[in-house]
Amino acid sequence: MPKRYIPHTDGEIKEMLSSIGAKSIEELFQELPAEKRVSQLNLNKGLSETDVLRKMKEWSQRNADLEDYSVFLGGGIYKHLIPQSIQHIVERGEFLTAYTPYQAEVSQGSLQMFYEFQTMICEITGMDVANSSMYDGGTAAAEAMLMSFNIKKKDHYLVAESIHPEYLKIIQTYAKGPEIEIETVQYSKETGMIDLEDLKNKIKDNTAGFLMGYTNFFGIIEDVKKVREVTKEILLTVSCNPVTLGVLKAPGDYDVDIVTGEAQPFGGSLYLGGMTLGIFATKKKFMRKMPGRVIGKTTDLDGNPGYVMVLQTREQHIRRDKATSNICSNHAHNALVATIYLSLLGKAGLREVAIQSLKKAHFLAERIDRMDRYDLAFTGPFFNEFTIKSQNDPKYIRDEMIKEKVMGPLPLLEVTAKDEHEKFSLVAVTEANRMEEIAYFASRLEGLL
Amino acid sequence: MRRDNKLIFEKGAKGRVGYTFPDENIPNYRLEEMIPQEQIRQISPELPECNEVEVVRHFTNLSKLNHSIDNGFYPLGSCTMKYNPKINETVAMISGFVNLHPYQPESTYQGALELMYFLQQALAEISGMDEVTLQPAAGAHGELTGMSLIRAYHDDRGDIKRNTVIVPDSAHGTNPATAAMCGYKVKQVESDEKGRVNLQALKEMLNEEIAAIMLTNPNTLGLFEDDILEIQKSAHENGTLLYYDGANMNAIMGKIRPGDMGFDVLHYNLHKTFSTPHGMGGPGSGAVGVKAKLAPYLPVPHVKKDEELYYLDYNIPKTIGKIKGYYGNFNVLIRAAAYILTMGADGIKSASEIAVLNANYLRNKIAKKFKIPFGTKCMHEFVADGSSLKKYGLKTLDFAKALLDYGVHPPTVYFPLIVHEAMMIEPTETESKETLDHFVDIVEKILEQAEKEPDKLKKAPYTTPVRRLDELKANKDLDVRYTK
Numbered sequence: 008m009p010k011r012y013i014p015h016t017d018g019e020i021k022e023m024l025s026s027i028g029a030k031s032i033e034e035l036f037q038e039l040p041a042e043k044r045v046s047q048l049n050l051n052k053g054l055s056e057t058d059v060l061r062k063m064k065e066w067s068q069r070n071a072d073l074e075d076y077s078v079f080l081g082g083g084i085y086k087h088l089i090p091q092s093i094q095h096i097v098e099r100g101e102f103l104t105a106y107t108p109y110q111a112e113v114s115q116g117s118l119q120m121f122y123e124f125q126t127m128i129c130e131i132t133g134m135d136v137a138n139s140s141m142y143d144g145g146t147a148a149a150e151a152m153l154m155s156f157n158i159k160k161k162d163h164y165l166v167a168e169s170i171h172p173e174y175l176k177i178i179q180t181y182a183k184g185p186e187i188e189i190e191t192v193q194y195s196k197e198t199g200m201i202d203l204e205d206l207k208n209k210i211k212d213n214t215a216g217f218l219m220g221y222t223n224f225f226g227i228i229e230d231v232k233k234v235r236e237v238t239k240e241i242l243l244t245v246s247c248n249p250v251t252l253g254v255l256k257a258p259g260d261y262d263v264d265i266v267t268g269e270a271q272p273f274g275g276s277l278y279l280g281g282m283t284l285g286i287f288a289t290k291k292k293f294m295r296k297m298p299g300r301v302i303g304k305t306t307d308l309d310g311n312p313g314y315v316m317v318l319q320t321r322e323q324h325i326r327r328d329k330a331t332s333n334i335c336s337n338h339a340h341n342a343l344v345a346t347i348y349l350s351l352l353g354k355a356g357l358r359e360v361a362i363q364s365l366k367k368a369h370f371l372a373e374r375i376d377r378m379d380r381y382d383l384a385f386t387g388p389f390f391n392e393f394t395i396k397s398q399n400d401p402k403y404i405r406d407e408m409i410k411e412k413v414m415g416p417l418p419l420l421e422v423t424a425k426d427e428h429e430k431f432s433l434v435a436v437t438e439a440n441r442m443e444e445i446a447y448f449a450s451r452l453e454g455l456l
Numbered sequence: 457m458r459r460d461n462k463l464i465f466e467k468g469a470k471g472r473v474g475y476t477f478p479d480e481n482i483p484n485y486r487l488e489e490m491i492p493q494e495q496i497r498q499i500s501p502e503l504p505e506c507n508e509v510e511v512v513r514h515f516t517n518l519s520k521l522n523h524s525i526d527n528g529f530y531p532l533g534s535c536t537m538k539y540n541p542k543i544n545e546t547v548a549m550i551s552g553f554v555n556l557h558p559y560q561p562e563s564t565y566q567g568a569l570e571l572m573y574f575l576q577q578a579l580a581e582i583s584g585m586d587e588v589t590l591q592p593a594a595g596a597h598g599e600l601t602g603m604s605l606i607r608a609y610h611d612d613r614g615d616i617k618r619n620t621v622i623v624p625d626s627a628h629g630t631n632p633a634t635a636a637m638c639g640y641k642v643k644q645v646e647s648d649e650k651g652r653v654n655l656q657a658l659k660e661m662l663n664e665e666i667a668a669i670m671l672t673n674p675n676t677l678g679l680f681e682d683d684i685l686e687i688q689k690s691a692h693e694n695g696t697l698l699y700y701d702g703a704n705m706n707a708i709m710g711k712i713r714p715g716d717m718g719f720d721v722l723h724y725n726l727h728k729t730f731s732t733p734h735g736m737g738g739p740g741s742g743a744v745g746v747k748a749k750l751a752p753y754l755p756v757p758h759v760k761k762d763e764e765l766y767y768l769d770y771n772i773p774k775t776i777g778k779i780k781g782y783y784g785n786f787n788v789l790i791r792a793a794a795y796i797l798t799m800g801a802d803g804i805k806s807a808s809e810i811a812v813l814n815a816n817y818l819r820n821k822i823a824k825k826f827k828i829p830f831g832t833k834c835m836h837e838f839v840a841d842g843s844s845l846k847k848y849g850l851k852t853l854d855f856a857k858a859l860l861d862y863g864v865h866p867p868t869v870y871f872p873l874i875v876h877e878a879m880m881i882e883p884t885e886t887e888s889k890e891t892l893d894h895f896v897d898i899v900e901k902i903l904e905q906a907e908k909e910p911d912k913l914k915k916a917p918y919t920t921p922v923r924r925l926d927e928l929k930a931n932k933d934l935d936v937r938y939t940k
Contacts, residue, residue, distance in 0.1 A: 012539055012541060012731075012798075012799075012807075012886050013810050013886060014889075015810055019888075020813065022889070023814075023817045024813070026817060027813075027816050027820050029833075032810075032812070032813055035816055036711050036712075036809075038680045039680060039708070039711060040712070040717075043685070043713075044711065044712055045584070045710065045713050045716065048582060048709075048710050049581050049801070050581055050582070050804065051801070052802070053800030054797050054800065056798075059543060059547065059797045059798050060547065062797055063550060063790070063793075064550065065567070066552075066567035066570055067550045067551070067552030067553050067567055069565075069566045069567030070552045070565045070566070070567045070568050071560060072551050072555050072556075074554075078557060080557045080560060084558055084559075088475075088477065090474065090508070092474070092508050096512060096519070098545060099516070100524050101519035101522040101523075101526065101527065102522065103526075103733045103735055104524040104525035104734065105522045105734065106530070106532055106537060106736070106737065106865075107734070107736065107737035108737070109532070110860065110865060110866055111922075111925050112860055112917050112920040113521075113921075114522055114523070114736075115518075115522070115922055116518040116519050116520065116521035117737075120515070122463070123463055123938070125936055126463075126465065127503060130502050130503060131503075136936050139737075142593035142738075142739070145780060145781040146593070146597070146780060146781075173778055173781045173782070174781070176777050176778035177777070177778045177780065177781065179777050180604065180777035181637075183638075183639070183776070184637050184639035184640075185639055186639060228491055228495060230492075232494070252497070252501070253500075254491070254496065254497055255495055255497055256495050256496065256497050257497065269781070276554045276555070276787075277554065277555055277556055277557050277558075278554060278786045278787045279556040279568055279782065279786040280557070280558030280781060280783060280786070281558075281783060281784055281789065282739075282785070282787050283593075283739075283781060283782075294936075303930040303931070303935055303936050304930065304935040304936075305929050306926055306929065307923040307925050307926070308924050311922055311923070313922040313925045314925075315925050315927050318931065323630050323632075323633035324628075324629035324630075326629075327632040328632035328635065328636040328642040329636070330629070330636075332633070332637070333596040333600060333630050333633035333637050334594070334596055335594065336593075336594035336595060336727070336738040336740045336742075337594070337738045337739075338593070338738045338739045339735050340735025340737075340738065340739060341738075341739060343515075343735075343736065346464075347511060350474065350503075350504045350515075351474030351475050352474065352503070353468075353473055353474065353504050354501070354502070354504075354505055356473055356474075357500075357501065357503060359477065365491070366490070367482065369483075369489075369490050370483045388495075405561070406561075414557060414560050421559070441478065441480065442480050442481060442482065
C-alpha cells in the first residue's frame with residue numbers, strides 16, 4: 008500500500024473496522040457478486056518516486072522536445088512567449104486542487120478570477136457576455152452550432168469549408184444526435200476566402216446559422232462584414248484565434264451573434280494540443296441559451312461584493328435532459344492561465360504580440376513568395392499564418408527541415424485530406440520566432456533541392 | 457487578513473506592463489500594408505495595465521480565498537476529492553512532454569504515444585474493457601462519446617427504433633442531459649425502498665425502443681446495485697446496452713470490474729479516481745472504455761501499436777468521428793499515468809479498500825447524528841438526510857455553511873434528488889482517521905449550536921472571506937462582466 012498517500016496504520020485499520028463492527032475490509036465488499044470478482048489486476052507493481060521519474064524521463068526522451076527547435080507549426084495551436092511568473096502562480100494548490108466553486112464563500116478566488124476572465128473575453132471579442140470556458144475551440148464551435156439550432160429551431164447548418172478541418176469533424180459528430188444537417192460552404196481557390204455566392208445559395212428556409220473562421224484555417228482574414236450582409240436572417244458564429252484580435256476588428260463590431268475560439272495562445276503550453284481553452288461569447292439576448300458556467304457579481308450579508316455562479320437553471324445539474332448542454336467540468340485552470348497572461352501583457356502586450364506575429368509572418372511570406380520553387384497559395388489577406396505552394400512534396404520539406412532542428416511547415420494534406428492540397432504547406436509565425444530563426448528558415452527552404 | 461476587493465482592472469496604471477520581449481530589428485511595415493484598412497481594430501480591448509509584481513500579488517491573494525484539497529478536508533460527494541500527488545505536477549512539467557506540437561510527425565513523439573498507450577491498457581485492465589480512448593475532455597464529454605458510440609452501434613445494425621434511454625432518478629444530471637444531446641428521449645426509473653434501481657419497474661420499461669440504460673455502480677447513494685447481473689441480463693436480452701458512469705469508480709478498483717459486471721461502455725473521470733487535480737472545475741479527462749463490439753465506432757484517432765512503433769489510427773471506417781481537437785487533454789493524461797505507475801496493482805486496490813473503509817467509518821459515526829435513509833453500510837460515499845434540522849428551523853444549507861467556519865468544505869448538498877435535504881459525503885482514502893474524527897467533532901459542535909442558537913447558524917458563515925452571498929440578486933441583476 009503506498010503509505011505516502013494513504014495514512015492508515017494497521018492499528019488504525021483494526022480500530023476503524025471494530026468501530027464499524029466489521030471483521031475485515033473484505034466484509035465491506037460482500038454485496039459484490041462473488042462470481043464476478045477480480046482477484047488480481049494485471050498492472051505494474053507500485054514504483055517509488057525515483058522510479059516514476061525515471062520512467063517518465065525515459066518516455067519524454069523519446070520525443071523531439073520543441074524547446075530545442077524553431078517552430079513554424081500552427082493549425083490552431085501556437086508557440087508564443089510565455090511569461091515565467093504564470094507557472095508559479097497557477098501551480099498554487101489553492102487554484103490547482105479546488106473543485107468547481109459550488110460553495111461560493113470559500114471559492115471567491117476562483118469566482119473573481121472567472122469574472123475577470125469573462126470580462127477580458129468580452130473586451131477582446133467585442134461581445135456582451137462570455138462564459139467561464141469550454142473544452143477547446145472545436146467543441147466550442149460545436150456548441151455554437153447546437154445553440155443556433157436551439158434558438159432558431161431549424162435543423163440545417165452551414166459551415167465554411169475553410170474552417171479548421173478538425174472543428175468541422177467535431178461539429179459533424181455533435182450534429183448526429185439532434186439530426187442537424189451540416190453543409191459546407193466553399194472557399195475561393197484564388198483568394199482562400201469564403202465564396203459569398205455559394206454561401207448565399209446555400210441558405211435555405213430551415214438554415215439556423217453559419218460558422219466561419221476569422222482567421223480561417225489557411226490563415227486568411229475573412230471579410231466578416233460581407234459575410235454578415237448575406238447572413239442577416241441566420242445566426243452567424245465566428246471562430247477565432249483571439250490573439251489576432253489585438254489588431255483585427257472585434258467580431259462584435261460586425262454584429263456577429265456568437266464568438267468561439269481556441270485561446271491556447273493566451274499563455275498555454277503546446278502539450279501535444281492537450282492544453283486547450285475554448286472561449287464562448289454571445290449577445291446579451293442569447294445569454295440564457297448559452298452553454299457552460301457563468302459567474303456573476305452580487306453582495307453578501309454585510310453588503311460586501313462577492314461572486315457566485317449564475318443562470319444555473321440552464322445547466323445539467325438543475326435542468327437535466329432540458330439543459331442547454333451537458334457540459335459540467337470545463338477548462339477552468341487553463342482559463343486562469345489565460346487571465347494571468349492577459350493581465351501581464353495587458354492592453355499594450357496583446358497588441359504587441361499580434362503586431363509582431365503579423366509583421367514577422369509577412370516578412371517571411373514575402374521572402375518565400377520571391378523564391379522560384381514556392382508561391383503563396385492564396386491572394387487573400389493573412390495574419391500570422393499562411394499557405395504556400397511548393398514544387399517539392401511538403402512532407403519532404405518538413406522532414407528536411409526537422410534535420411535542421413526546424414519543426415514545420417505543416418503539409419496541409421495531412422490535416423485536410425484533400426488532394427487539391429497535395430502541394431500546400433501551412434506556415435505559422437509568432438513573436439516567439441526570432442528574426443534570425445526566420446531568416447534561417449527562409450534560407451533552408453530556398454536551399455532545398 | 458482583510459480582503460482586497462479590487463478587480464485586476466482596477467489596479468495598475470496607464471502604461472504599466474508585466475512582460476519584456478526581446479529587442480529585435482523587426483521590419484517596420486505599416487498595418488495597412490498587411491491587412492485591409494477597414495479590418496484594423498480602432499479601439500483596443502480594455503485589458504489591465506499592471507506590472508509583474510502587481511499581477512503576482514493579485515492572483516496570490518485571490519488564491520488565498522479558496523478552499524482546496526491542499527488546505528483541508530473536502531468531502532464533496534461524487535467528486536472524489538482525493539489528494540493530488542505532487543510528483544504528478546513534476547512529471548507534467550517535463551519539457552519533453554510540455555513542448556510537443558500536435559502536428560509534428562508521430563515519429564517525433566513516440567514517448568508520448570507510448571505513455572498514452574500504457575494508460576489505455578492500464579485503464580482497460582482496471583475496468584475490464586477491451587479498448588479505451590483518451591480523447592474526451594471531461595466526464596460529461598466522456599458520456600457524450602459513450603452515448604454516441606451506443607447510437608452508432610444500434611444505427612449500424614439497422615436497429616433504428618431505439619430512441620429512448622433509461623436513467624435512474626438518482627442519476628447525475630449529466631446522464632439525462634447527455635442522452636438528450638444524443639437525440640434520445642429520457643425515461644426515469646425509480647429507486648426502490650432499498651435505494652437501488654427498482655428491478656421490476658426497470659424490467660417493465662424495457663422494450664424495443666430502449667437503446668441504453670445509464671447507471672453508476674455504486675450509485676449516487678453510495679450503494680452497490682446488487683441486482684446488477686440481473687439488470688445486465690434483462691438489458692442484453694432486450695438488445696439494450698449498459699452504460700457505466702465512472703464517477704464512482706473509486707469504490708471498486710481491484711475488487712470488481714464494470715466490464716465483468718456486463719457494462720458495454722463506460723467513462724472514467726481521471727480527475728476523480730486517478731488523482732489529477734480538478735483545477736477549479738477542469739481540465740479533467742473523461743476517457744472512455746468499450747467492449748469489443750463497440751470498438752469499431754471509437755472516435756479518431758486511436759493510439760495503437762504496430763510491432764515497435766506507436767501510431768495514431770485514423771482508419772476506423774465506422775467511427776463516430778472526432779470528439780475533440782487533437783488527442784485529448786495530454787497534460788491530464790501524464791498525471792494519471794504517473795498515478796498508476798506510483799500505485800501499481802496493489803495500491804489501486806488499496807485506494808478503493810480504504811476509501812470504502814473511511815466512508816463506512818464516517819457513516820457509522822454520522823448515523824448517530826443524522827438519518828441515513830438507505831442501507832446499513834455503504835461503498836465509497838453515503839447520503840445523510842438533514843431534515844432533522846427542521847426542528848431548529850434550519851436546513852441542510854445552513855449546516856453546510858456552518859461547516860465553512862470550521863475550515864471544512866461541505867458535502868455535496870441537495871443531491872441526489874431522491875433524498876430530501878441531502879448531504880452526500882465522500883471522504884476518499886487519502887484522509888486520516890484524525891481528520892474523520894475531527895469532522896465528527898465539528899458536526900457535533902454545529903448540532904449543539906443549532907439547538908442553542910439556531911438564528912446564528914442561519915447567517916453562517918462568519919469567518920470566510922465573504923459572508924453568505926445573495927444568489928437571487930445575482931440572478932436578477934445579472935452582472936457578468938466589469939465595465940469601467
